[in-house]
Amino acid sequence: MSSRNERKSYYEELRHSGYSRRDFMKFCATVAAYLGLEASGVSQIAKALQDKPRIPVIWLHFQECTCCSESFIRSSHPIVADILLDKLSLDYTETLMAASGHQAEKCMRDTMEKYKGEYVLCIEGSVPTEADGVYCMIGGRTSMDILKEAASGAKAVIAWGSCASNGCVQSAKPNPTGATPIHKIIKGVPLIKVPGCPPIGEVMAGVLVHIITFGTLPELDGIGRPKAFYSKRVHDTCYRRPFYDAGLFVETFDDENAKKGYCLYKVGCKGPTTYNACGVTKWNGGTSYPIQSGHGCFGCSEENYWDAGALYARAQPFPGFGIESDADKIGTAAAIATGVGIAAHAVMTNLRKSKLIDDVIEEGKEAEKEL
Amino acid sequence: MSQRIVVDPVTRIEGHLRVEADIQNGKIVDAFSSGTMVRGIEKILKGRDPRDAWAFVGRVCGVCTSIHSLASVRTVEDALNITIPPNAELVRNLMFATLYMHDHVVHFYHLHALDWVDIVSALKADPKKTSEIAQSISNYPKSSPGYFSDLIKRLTKYVESGQLGIFANGYWGHSAYKLPPEVNLIGVAHYLEALEWQKEIVKIQAIFGGKNPHPNFLVGGMACSIGLDDVSSINAERLAHVEQLLKDAKEFITQVYIPDLLAIAPYYLDWGAIGGGLGNYLAYGDLPTNGYRDTSSYKFPPGAILNKDLSRVYEVNMREDGEIQEFINNSWYDYAGGNDKGLHPWKGETEIKYTGPQPPFEHLDTNKAYSFIKTPRWKGNAMEVGPLARVLVGYASGKEEYKEIVDSTLSKLGVPATALFSTLGRTAARGLESALMADWALDFYDELINNIRNGDTRMANMDMFNPEKWPAKAMGVGHTEAPRGALGHWIVIEDKKIANYQLVVPTTWNASPRDAAGKQSAYEAALMDTPVADSNQPVEILRTIHSFDPCLACAVHLYDETGDQVSKVQVL
Numbered sequence: 001m002s003s004r005n006e007r008k009s010y011y012e013e014l015r016h017s018g019y020s021r022r023d024f025m026k027f028c029a030t031v032a033a034y035l036g037l038e039a040s041g042v043s044q045i046a047k048a049l050q051d052k053p054r055i056p057v058i059w060l061h062f063q064e065c066t067c068c069s070e071s072f073i074r075s076s077h078p079i080v081a082d083i084l085l086d087k088l089s090l091d092y093t094e095t096l097m098a099a100s101g102h103q104a105e106k107c108m109r110d111t112m113e114k115y116k117g118e119y120v121l122c123i124e125g126s127v128p129t130e131a132d133g134v135y136c137m138i139g140g141r142t143s144m145d146i147l148k149e150a151a152s153g154a155k156a157v158i159a160w161g162s163c164a165s166n167g168c169v170q171s172a173k174p175n176p177t178g179a180t181p182i183h184k185i186i187k188g189v190p191l192i193k194v195p196g197c198p199p200i201g202e203v204m205a206g207v208l209v210h211i212i213t214f215g216t217l218p219e220l221d222g223i224g225r226p227k228a229f230y231s232k233r234v235h236d237t238c239y240r241r242p243f244y245d246a247g248l249f250v251e252t253f254d255d256e257n258a259k260k261g262y263c264l265y266k267v268g269c270k271g272p273t274t275y276n277a278c279g280v281t282k283w284n285g286g287t288s289y290p291i292q293s294g295h296g297c298f299g300c301s302e303e304n305y306w307d308a309g310a311l312y313a314r315a316q317p318f319p320g321f322g323i324e325s326d327a328d329k330i331g332t333a334a335a336i337a338t339g340v341g342i343a344a345h346a347v348m349t350n351l352r353k354s355k356l357i358d359d360v361i362e363e364g365k366e367a368e369k370e371l
Numbered sequence: 372m373s374q375r376i377v378v379d380p381v382t383r384i385e386g387h388l389r390v391e392a393d394i395q396n397g398k399i400v401d402a403f404s405s406g407t408m409v410r411g412i413e414k415i416l417k418g419r420d421p422r423d424a425w426a427f428v429g430r431v432c433g434v435c436t437s438i439h440s441l442a443s444v445r446t447v448e449d450a451l452n453i454t455i456p457p458n459a460e461l462v463r464n465l466m467f468a469t470l471y472m473h474d475h476v477v478h479f480y481h482l483h484a485l486d487w488v489d490i491v492s493a494l495k496a497d498p499k500k501t502s503e504i505a506q507s508i509s510n511y512p513k514s515s516p517g518y519f520s521d522l523i524k525r526l527t528k529y530v531e532s533g534q535l536g537i538f539a540n541g542y543w544g545h546s547a548y549k550l551p552p553e554v555n556l557i558g559v560a561h562y563l564e565a566l567e568w569q570k571e572i573v574k575i576q577a578i579f580g581g582k583n584p585h586p587n588f589l590v591g592g593m594a595c596s597i598g599l600d601d602v603s604s605i606n607a608e609r610l611a612h613v614e615q616l617l618k619d620a621k622e623f624i625t626q627v628y629i630p631d632l633l634a635i636a637p638y639y640l641d642w643g644a645i646g647g648g649l650g651n652y653l654a655y656g657d658l659p660t661n662g663y664r665d666t667s668s669y670k671f672p673p674g675a676i677l678n679k680d681l682s683r684v685y686e687v688n689m690r691e692d693g694e695i696q697e698f699i700n701n702s703w704y705d706y707a708g709g710n711d712k713g714l715h716p717w718k719g720e721t722e723i724k725y726t727g728p729q730p731p732f733e734h735l736d737t738n739k740a741y742s743f744i745k746t747p748r749w750k751g752n753a754m755e756v757g758p759l760a761r762v763l764v765g766y767a768s769g770k771e772e773y774k775e776i777v778d779s780t781l782s783k784l785g786v787p788a789t790a791l792f793s794t795l796g797r798t799a800a801r802g803l804e805s806a807l808m809a810d811w812a813l814d815f816y817d818e819l820i821n822n823i824r825n826g827d828t829r830m831a832n833m834d835m836f837n838p839e840k841w842p843a844k845a846m847g848v849g850h851t852e853a854p855r856g857a858l859g860h861w862i863v864i865e866d867k868k869i870a871n872y873q874l875v876v877p878t879t880w881n882a883s884p885r886d887a888a889g890k891q892s893a894y895e896a897a898l899m900d901t902p903v904a905d906s907n908q909p910v911e912i913l914r915t916i917h918s919f920d921p922c923l924a925c926a927v928h929l930y931d932e933t934g935d936q937v938s939k940v941q942v943l
Contacts, residue, residue, distance in 0.1 A: 054534060063410050065924045066385045067433020067584040074570040074583070089534040094382045098485045098541030100913055101378040107539050128409075134725050135743075137407040138387055139379045140732040169412060169430040176411030197430060198584055201570075240603070253589055254831035259598035283582035287574040287612075290581030292603055295594035298426060300585075306415075311423040 055212055056111045056119040058150055059093035062136050062143040063170050063179055064125030068161040069095040071198035075205040076285030088208065091119070094138075105139055112153050120211060121154035121189075123147065123164045123182050126171060130178035147185060156190040156217055157182065158207065162300060165193035165225075172306035183224065192217050193224040197300035200281050203229045223303075229281070234271035234297050237279030240264065258294060268312040269296030276301040373400050375734065376906050379407070381916060383482040385434040386923025388882065390894075390912060391735060394903050399912070402891075402898035403737045404882045406744040406923050409723070416872040421447045421864050422836070424872060425588045428860065431874065432925045436584035437470050437576060438853040439860075439874070439925075445663060446860040447590045450847025454662070456829035459592035461819045462579050464658055465613065466586065467851070468812035469575040472620045474854040475758075475805040476572075476628055478920045480558075480565040483798065486914045487635055488550060488558035491543040494526055496556035504553050509630035513564065522560050542910045549638040558635065561627050572620045578609050592831030597823060605830075610820065617816055621809035632802040636784055639795060643786050646794030646915035648897030650679040651752050652760035653687065653880065655850035655857040658811065670811055671804075671852050674764045675749060679792055681767040687749065689848050689859055692718070695875065698746040701739075701884035703727060711887050713748060716861040716873040717846065744926045746883040746892060747875050755893040756856025756880045757919060758800040763791065776803050794897070797918040838867040853877050855920050878926035881919050894919060 059069075090096070091111040092104070099107055111119055125143075128135035133142030151157055159182040162168035170179040183191050194207055207226055210218040218226040235241065243249070243263040250258045250267050265272070271279075274297050278289040290297050296312075299305040309315075372395070379389035387408040393401040416427055425443040432439060441463060448455065455463075498520035505514035529535075542548075550558070573583040579595045580586020587594055598604025656666055656673030666673050674684035688694050696713030699706060705722040706714065714720065726740050735741045748754075765773035780803060781788060790796060822828075835841070845864040852858065856877030863871040881893040891899070894916060903911050 054532075056534070061387070063408060065430055065433040067430070067436060070433050070436065070584045073566065074573060076570060089536045091534075091536055091539065093537065094380050095385070096481060097382050097537045097539070098490070099539060100380065100382045101909075103540040103542075103908075104380055104382050110539075131725060132729070134727070134730060135409045136387065137730050140377075140728075140730055140734075142730045143408075145731065169415065169427055170410035172415045172427075174414065176414050177409060179410065198433060252833045252836065253594050254592065254596050254829065254833065258594075258596040259601060259604050259828070261598065261601045261603035278582075284574045284577040285570065287577040288581055289577075290587055293577070293579060293581035293587065293595045294604070295581055295587035295589065306427070310420045311426055312420070 054089045055155075056089045056091050056115045057093075057122060057208075058091055058108055058111055058119055058154075059095075059122040059124065060143075060146065060150060061094050062123065062125030062127050062147070062163075063177065064161070064163045066095060066124070067198040068124045068163075068204070069093065071201045072160075072204045073201070074284060075201035088212070101139075108150070112150065116153040118155050119153070120156050120158060120208075121150050122158045122160055124160045126163045126167045126179040126181055127185055128170075128177035129180050130176075135177040144185070147182070151186045151189050154189055156192065156211065157186055158211075159183065159191060159193045160204065161199055162195045162197045162305070165195040166303040168197055169306055190217055191224060192220060192226060195225060195230070195301040195303075196276060199301070200229075200277060200283060202281055202285075203277055225275070229277040230275045230301070232275065232277075232280075234274045234276055234279050234291070235269075238271055238291055239279070240291060253294070264291055264294075264296040266314060267296055268298070268310070268314060270299035270302070270305075270308075270315050271297045272315050273308075274299040274302050374906055376903075376909060377734065378909060378912055381913070381921065383485070383913075383917060384921040384923065385432060386921070386926070388916070388921050388923045389735070390898070390916060391737060392898060392903075392909070392912060394906050397902055397904065399898050399901045399903060402895045403735065403741055404744075404884065404892070404894040405735060405742040406878075406882060406926050407742075408923065409743045410924075413872050413874065414721075416869050419869050420838075420867075421450070421862060421869050422590045422838075424862070424869060425590070428872075428874065429585050429588070431876075432922055433584045435470065435474060435853045435855060435922055435925065437466055437580065437586050437588075438851055438858060439876075440586070440588040441467065442849045442851045442858050442860045442874075444588045444590050444849070445851065446847045446849030446862045447864075448663075448847070449849055450845040450862055450864050451590075451835045451841060453591055453832055453835050454664075455592045455832055456827075457662075458597065458819060458822055458827060458830050459832075460659055460662060461815050461822070462593045462595065462830070464815045465812060465819070466576055466579055467658065468808050468815065469572055469620075471808045471854055472624060472805055472812070473569055473572050474920075475801050475808075476565050476624070477569050478801065478854075479628060479632070479798075480562045482920065483917045484558055484562060485538075485541060486910060486917055487548070487639060488562075489543050489545075489548040489555050490526070490538055490541065490559055491530070492548065492550070492552045493555035493559045494523060494530065494552070496523065496552035498523060498556075501553040501556045504634070505557055508634050509626050511626040511630070513560070519556055519560065522556065522563075526559065542908045545908050545910050546904055547910050550635060554634055554638070557631065561631055564627065565623075568619075568623050572616055572623075575613050575616050578613055579605070589831055591833050591836055592829075594831070596830050597828040599823070599828075610816075610823075614813075614816055617809075617812050621813065624805050624809045629802055629806055632799060633780075633783060636795060636799065640784065640786060640790070642795040642914065643784075643790030643793045645901055645911075646797070646897045646918060647792040648899070649753050649755050649891075649893050650677075650792060651749075651754045652676040652763050653749055653754035653756050653857050654761045654764040655687065655689070655852060655859060656764075657850070657852040670807075671761050672765055672768045672770060673850075674768060675752075675754065676760075676763055676767055677752060679789075681763065681788075684764060684767050689850060689861075691715075694750055695859070696748055697875065697879075698748060698886050699740075700746065700887045702742050702745045703740050704745065716859070716875055717848075717863065717871075719873055740884070742882075742884045744879055744883045746886045747880050748886060753886065753890050753892050753896070754880055755897075756877045757797065758804050758854075758856075759791065759797045760856060761852060762800040762803055772807060776807065794915045794918040801920070841867055853922075853925070855922050855925070856880060874925075876922075876925040878919075878922045882921060882923065882926050894921075 092108040133144040136143040248262045373393040381388040389405040391403040425440040429440040498516045501519040502516040576583040576586040656669040658670035661668035698713045703725045705724045861873045883892040
């Protein structure tokens with residue numbers, strides 16, 4: 001009953017689930033947008049989802065707080081949520097699976113045996129290396145032991161969130177348990193880091209969909225993050241950037257400048273040193289992101305961010321005109337989300353017109369006084 | 372002879388929990404609850420800026436996300452004597468209400484329901500009959516025969532694919548599942564609907580806190596300034612979005628969650644006499660309506676109940692040395708002054724000492740220390756915390772809202788008040804407070820609008836934000852009610868830095884090992900005498916454990932390395 005040949009393609013599953021061809025194509029277009037593909041990419045995704053069988057996924061939880069799983073289930077497109085819960089064959093995840101104890105362990109063993117070399121291994125959390133690993137034990141085994149075994153048969157490993165990518169809060173000084181990110185333990189298996197505390201739900205979905213669709217990891221940057229979501233600084237895609245360039249800052253929280261939405265750099269915003277998709281993709285279905293809600297970015301997707309200075313201390317001085325070279329690449333890079341391109345272009349335009357912007361802001365302030 | 376069974380991992384919870392239980396003649400005669408993961412967050416906090424603490428402790432838990440941050444900013448504000456503006460209090464209440472409505476619904480459908488709802492049985496349901504039942508219990512629009520027959524088709528295909536994913540190896544067909552196929556099908560339908568809805572309600576936290584999970588907080592208030600004339604501040608559009616989400620949430624809770632709870636409960640009324648456990652309940656209270664310091668204004672009143680006696684609510688003092696204490700007799704730690712005495716969080720000390728078996732192992736040695744969780748006591752009493760504790764304290768305090776909703780529910784189900792002290796009572800209490808929350812949240816919203824209308828747009832009091840104004844030493848305690856129960860943080864600030872930071876969290880109360888006198892904590896006590904029909908499929912254990920909504924990352928997160936100066940750190 002569970003042989004591979006009987007696995008249905010996504011398209012078949014969707015049709016059985018009552019979705020129309022039109023729904024399906026809409027989904028593919030959404031995915032394409034997230035992956036930063038041109039319109040021609042839509043048909044590529046559609047074809048892949050129609051033809052390919054479902055990929056089994058084992059999702060392990062080590063030293064973590066489950067915020068990654070929580071973020072994942074908030075992925076905003078309903079059809080994506082359905083796909084990832086129903087269609088991906090999430091064979092092991094302690095957060096959602098019905099089975100417990102021996103039955104849960106059996107789920108993992110079954111998938112590891114039946115789909116050796118085919119399953120995707122998702123890791124949420126870091127691995128403690130002190131005291132022979134006893135600071136994280138599941139079913140009487142250490143997380144180190146479980147990780148090594150599960151990774152040995154995986155097609156690829158996804159390190160979800162900052163815990164698995166860089167150790168996150170438990171690895172902050174003095175790192176009492178020896179919390180260690182996954183790439184320092186697992187070698188020889190393709191690995192992708194999706195940092196953030198947590199990563200944005202749609203980014204998580206986007207990474208999985210890329211793997212499903214193309215059977216490969218998305219293009220990664222020098223430290224193993226998908227370029228599509230981590231190639232731009234939050235600062236470069238920030239809609240408050242013109243205020244930075246114009247020297248208009250919030251001086252203290254809830255002051256008059258805060259009510260006007262000025263730049264948060266002086267109250268500690270780490271946007272200038274943080275690479276993430278928050279300014280473009282935003283959070284919770286595009287509802288907001290930290291800067292939009294008045295608090296600076298504190299760099300939760302950056303390595304070592306807990307030890308990189310206090311939350312409300314200013315980031316290192318950052319020149320306002322340093323992104324031109326990045327911005328120039330935008331028109332040609334294939335896998336950059338359209339939205340990123342637009343926002344970055346806007347920034348670039350703003351930079352070129354910074355004098356003009358200054359003037360407009362001054363005018364605005366004058367006008368405000370008159371009112 | 373009893374038989375020892377192990378459930379590890381306990382799934383559909385947050386974190387890493389292991390339960391060992393001895394079964395004799397089809398009943399649990401002894402039970403042991405063990406937390407098997409530590410991270411050490413309090414130790415990491417030492418020496419850092421107190422204003423940053425909310426971000427660190429927020430990462431204690433991503434399921435009850437935001438609640439540790441709330442407790443933390445209150446703790447620092449208590450230490451520095453900061454009073455936040457009324458609007459910030461209201462926004463924090465809205466963040467709180469959002470968390471509750473999200474967390475309780477997700478708990479009911481995605482973490483707990485599969486203990487009661489047999490997903491395989493749902494395939495046999497008659498769509499027409501299901502539709503009739505659905506329409507008889509609620510006016511939720513998705514209830515047509517077509518809706519249910521589509522779902523059956525979808526489920527059938529899913530099962531036939533052979534890849535059962537998260538539903539594989541469940542205890543389907545177990546004799547403890549009592550629902551007719553039609554009610555099972557409603558449960559499955561709403562599992563999927565709830566999954567869709569839950570991502571909406573959290574947008575309120577994104578609007579005020581920038582993101583969810585892990586929204587941003589601020590010592591002194593909230594960072595989301597009100598600016599009706601600016602696109603990126605809290606303006607009319609943002610507020611309208613919040614109102615819409617609150618209305619939708621109320622609709623979901625009253626049209627889906629509560630009717631389902633009342634439809635499922637009658638098949639499991641025997642669980643109104645199982646899983647009661649301690650009979651002692653503790654709540655710190657929350658949801659201020661006249662400022663955080665006026666505890667009499669709380670929607671969730673504070674207090675303690677002993678021995679199921681609802682005629683008396685005791686006062687709890689979190690600052691008093693002899694009231695809240697933590698013990699380590701059965702935990703993997705050492706106290707310098709001996710392991711038999713308890714320590715108040717402000718005086719706590721911690722030194723990890725793992726003495727359990729070297730992994731891999733089959734069984735813990737439960738005659739010795741067996742958990743990374745410490746054992747908190749209130750005046751020496753083991754206490755249960757959580758929705759049931761809150762509802763009982765509210766009820767026993769004579770609050771009209773609680774009386775009304777509890778009494779009407781008892782009468783609808785035709786059960787006596789004693790049925791509250793049970794697994795079923797715990798699960799029902801979670802639903803009842805969700806219904807209350809849906810109304811309260813709209814009240815908070817209206818009040819926020821009124822304040823703005825009256826010209827008060829203050830969102831943060833930054834007078835004491837500059838550390839230069841702080842005293843050389845300050846101590847603070849902050850409390851809240853996490854969805855899982857009473858949550859307290861304690862801080863000592865010295866030279867503008869954190870000298871000590873401690874958390875005593877709900878799951879520490881509930882999931883801890885037994886104390887020096889051998890007295891069990893809430894999980895273990897609640898498991899006693901629970902019938903287990905098939906020891907290979909102990910669904911009954913999951914029912915009671917899940918009724919507490921375990922959150923282990925919260926419960927176990929500190930340790931201090933051997934040989935370190937430990938006099939000011941607290942293990943949980």
